[in-house]
Amino acid sequence: xxxxxxxxxxxxRRCRRRLRELEIPDPFDLDRFCASLSERTxxxxxxxxxxxxxxxxxxxxxxxxxxxxxxxxxxxDPLHQEHIVLHELSHIACAHSATSVLRxxxxxRLLPHLDGDMVHSVLARSHYTQDQEREAELMASLILHRARxxxxxxxxxxxxxxxxxxxxxxxAARIERSLQNPVRCRP
Amino acid sequence: xxxxxYSLCAAGAWVAAGYKLSATRKLRDPTVAAVCVTLALMGMVxxxxxxxxxxxxxxxxxxxxxxxxxxxxxxxxxSTSAQVMLLLWTNTPENARGAVRNRLIALAGVVVLITVLxxxxxxGPHDHSFSRSSAGSLxxxxxxxxxxxxxxxxxxxxxxxxxxxxxxTGRPLVAHGLRLAAAGATLVLAYCVYRLxxxxxxxxxxxxxxxxxxxRFIAGNGALLIMLGLTLPSWGPLFVxxxxxxxxxxxxxxxxxxxxxxxxxRHPELVLDRSTARxxxxxxxxxxxxxxxxxxxxxxxxxxxxxxxxxxxARERARRLTRHLDEHERSAIVAATELRSAVRAERxxxxxxxxxxxxxxxxLDGDVVSALAWWVRVARAYARSGWVAEALAASTDAPADAxxxxxxxxxx
Numbered sequence: 166x167x168x169x170x171x172x173x174x175x176x177x178r179r180c181r182r183r184l185r186e187l188e189i190p191d192p193f194d195l196d197r198f199c200a201s202l203s204e205r206t207x208x209x210x211x212x213x214x215x216x217x218x219x220x221x222x223x224x225x226x227x228x229x230x231x232x233x234x235x236x237x238x239x240x241x242d243p244l245h246q247e248h249i250v251l252h253e254l255s256h257i258a259c260a261h262s263a264t265s266v267l268r269x270x271x272x273x274r275l276l277p278h279l280d281g282d283m284v285h286s287v288l289a290r291s292h293y294t295q296d297q298e299r300e301a302e303l304m305a306s307l308i309l310h311r312a313r314x315x316x317x318x319x320x321x322x323x324x325x326x327x328x329x330x331x332x333x334x335x336x337a338a339r340i341e342r343s344l345q346n347p348v349r350c351r352p
Numbered sequence: 353x354x355x356x357x358y359s360l361c362a363a364g365a366w367v368a369a370g371y372k373l374s375a376t377r378k379l380r381d382p383t384v385a386a387v388c389v390t391l392a393l394m395g396m397v398x399x400x401x402x403x404x405x406x407x408x409x410x411x412x413x414x415x416x417x418x419x420x421x422x423x424x425x426x427x428x429x430x431s432t433s434a435q436v437m438l439l440l441w442t443n444t445p446e447n448a449r450g451a452v453r454n455r456l457i458a459l460a461g462v463v464v465l466i467t468v469l470x471x472x473x474x475x476g477p478h479d480h481s482f483s484r485s486s487a488g489s490l491x492x493x494x495x496x497x498x499x500x501x502x503x504x505x506x507x508x509x510x511x512x513x514x515x516x517x518x519x520x521t522g523r524p525l526v527a528h529g530l531r532l533a534a535a536g537a538t539l540v541l542a543y544c545v546y547r548l549x550x551x552x553x554x555x556x557x558x559x560x561x562x563x564x565x566x567x568r569f570i571a572g573n574g575a576l577l578i579m580l581g582l583t584l585p586s587w588g589p590l591f592v593x594x595x596x597x598x599x600x601x602x603x604x605x606x607x608x609x610x611x612x613x614x615x616x617x618r619h620p621e622l623v624l625d626r627s628t629a630r631x632x633x634x635x636x637x638x639x640x641x642x643x644x645x646x647x648x649x650x651x652x653x654x655x656x657x658x659x660x661x662x663x664x665x666a667r668e669r670a671r672r673l674t675r676h677l678d679e680h681e682r683s684a685i686v687a688a689t690e691l692r693s694a695v696r697a698e699r700x701x702x703x704x705x706x707x708x709x710x711x712x713x714x715x716l717d718g719d720v721v722s723a724l725a726w727w728v729r730v731a732r733a734y735a736r737s738g739w740v741a742e743a744l745a746a747s748t749d750a751p752a753d754a755x756x757x758x759x760x761x762x763x764x
Contacts, residue, residue: 219660219704224651238656240711243718302624310645312375336522340441343383344526344585 176296180303184311187258193312195247197224202258204220208232210257212250226256232259248305255304261297353565355364358402364576368583382445387582393430400426400520421470424499425463431506432459440511445680464610469495496551510537510578511700525592529584536577543571585762586595601635603728604644605732610731611647614691619696622653651730657690659711661691663744667712670743679694679715684729686712689743691734696744 180208190197203210210233217223223238235253237246369391370593372384400422432455439448439455447544473491518527518602561718570674615622624646670689674682688713733740 228445241652241656242714242723244720244723245649246679247718248649248652266722269700276393297628299624300560305640306646306649310642333517333520335444337443337517339383340517340530341521341526342586343381343437343441344529344582345523 176300177294180307183259183304189308189311193308195250197306198251199254202254203233204237206233206257210254211313212237213338214246216240224253226253238274241273248309251305251308256297257306259297259300260302261301354568354572355403356571360400361572361575361579362395362398362402365391365398365579369395369577371583371586374732383437383440383606386433386440390430390437391582393426394579397423397430398572398575421467424466424470424495425714427499428466428502429459431502432539434506438513452734462502466495466498469498476514487613493551493555495525496547500544500548500551504541507537507541510534513582520616523585525585525588529581529588531581533578533581536574536579536581536754539569539570539574539577541574543567543574546570577708579698583641600644600724601640603724604640606728607651607724607731609649610691610727611651613734614695615650616656618705619657622651622657630747635639644724645720647729648720651727655711656739658691658694658698661694661702662690662705662711663695663697665689666693666743670739671712673739673743680729681728683714683732684726685739686738687714687730688733688737689740692740692744693729695729 174352188198188201189203199210199212208231213234213236215236215238217236217238217240223241225234225236227234235257237249238254239246241249243332359727369388372388372391388707392612400409400419406419408421409422410417412418435455436452442448443451469491473489473495511534514530514537518530521527523532546563616626667690671682671684674685677685714723714726716726
């Protein structure tokens with residue numbers, strides 16, 4: 166593993182600062198986050214799920230003259246997919262520069278409807294040994310970790326008994342409200 | 353024993369009332385205020401009932417026993433407050449207003465009535481309990497009957513409503529709290545029945561005073577249950593979250609051997625942060641959740657990276673061996689087999705398959721909690737599942753079909 170050039174704490178601080186600048190929907194919603202990021206960059210963002218071969222990276226940011234394409238591995242768990250998408254979106258948010266230009270044939274294979282020559286640059290998620298990759302990975306982790314914070318709390322189970330009347334629901338709600346405070350659900 | 357129990361009850365009620373009071377200031381919610389006042393009055397009842405304190409109060413006036421009167425009035429006020437709390441639960445504040453006003457007027461009347469009857473009965477300053485001699489006076493007996501009726505009605509109402517809404521609420525802690533309060537109210541109701549028995553018994557010349565200590569024990573514990581029940585939904589989440597946090601830490605630790613084997617040793621380029629933070633720091637709530645999240649993502653990454661090395665035959669055998677198991681367990685064992693076969697092949701320098709079939713699908717719904725639970729199952733199967741060992745062993749020893757036993761052996 167290569168040595169990061171920026172210290173771990175420095176990177177974390179930088180990511181947190183960037184996160185404060187971004188509009189992160191609460192509760193988190195990937196489409197809304199994409200829309201707000203797109204508004205910020207002035208370029209449309211398109212998400213494409215593809216079954217990428219294991220030798221390819223599991224996510225890519227392809228930049229064309231007009232559009233940012235985020236390609237992500239479809240053959241993995243939805244949580245992992247969301248993380249991969251956020252990693253690529255973090256590259257866009259951080260305005261990272263591409264380190265390699267996608268070869269025309271690779272671009273055509275991935276996106277047959279795209280003219281390979283139009284692809285200006287690509288950034289791929291495969292490992293976190295470079296600063297840009299580490300930064301994007303950390304940003305994605307921080308965003309999703311925050312977004313999923315509430316999901317740690319076990320979901321409220323459904324009522325075991327069907328309420329006999331609307332009144333019962335109101336009474337149960339009043340009892341819950343009066344007894345459940347003052348401690349918040351999460352420490 | 354009574355001193356200790358009643359002191360505990362008094363302290364508990366005051367702490368509970370103060371705790372709820374912090375919410376009332378913020379919310380200005382009459383239902384919360386009613387819970388708060390009920391707990392505070394319970395604190396008053398038990399404070400005035402602590403034997404040394406009551407003796408001290410009794411001797412403050414030479415002609416009248418002040419401690420017993422104060423206890424009687426506090427109990428009636430507590431019963432009224434409990435009824436108001438129930439009224440505010442079962443009605444909107446607007447609808448409850450009239451009934452609450454009637455209760456308060458009735459309380460004022462009862463306070464006057466008890467005081468007049470009590471002063472008329474002239475119980476001496478050394479008469480510290482509801483003894484037989486006190487009950488001999490008609491005025492004092494009337495005071496006791498009013499007191500028992502007020503307490504009995506309130507306890508019956510708490511018990512009925514508690515049992516009923518414990519079944520109807522969807523919140524487990526509120527349900528447990530209501531059940532505790534209802535159980536406590538039932539105990540206090542039993543105390544009321546006993547007390548009525550001693551009163552009637554004294555008129556009939558029967559002596560039931562031997563059960564005095566037991567009755568106080570029942571009443572004190574009933575009150576403790578009520579205050580625990582009314583506050584459990586407030587402080588319970590702290591304990592529940594503490595327990596969840598411990599369980600999450602244990603699960604995080606259980607992922608470590610698998611993470612070492614497939615991420616740190618095979619694909620170290622996937623590790624974002626190889627921090628060697630102390631256990632205490634790793635245990636901090638935000639830090640632990642972040643670490644759990646990172647570990648899950650790195651395990652998913654490594655799983656993708658190892659996909660070209662999966663032995664499809666071993667995977668098929670694992671599927672056959674585990675087809676009788678439930679979906680989560682089966683998929684975890686199959687995934688563990690895939691990972692073990694892939695690590696073995698990669699380590700042996702086997703060529704990668706660039707068009708591998710899809711890896712076993714995990715039955716997950718995209719949230720961290722279910723992903724963590726699934727990876728813990730995978731880690732356990734990876735480390736010591738008999739099914740995994742059998743599926744892998746057969747890939748070198750015997751044809752795939754011969755590896756499927758008629759009645760599968762349950763692994764260790």
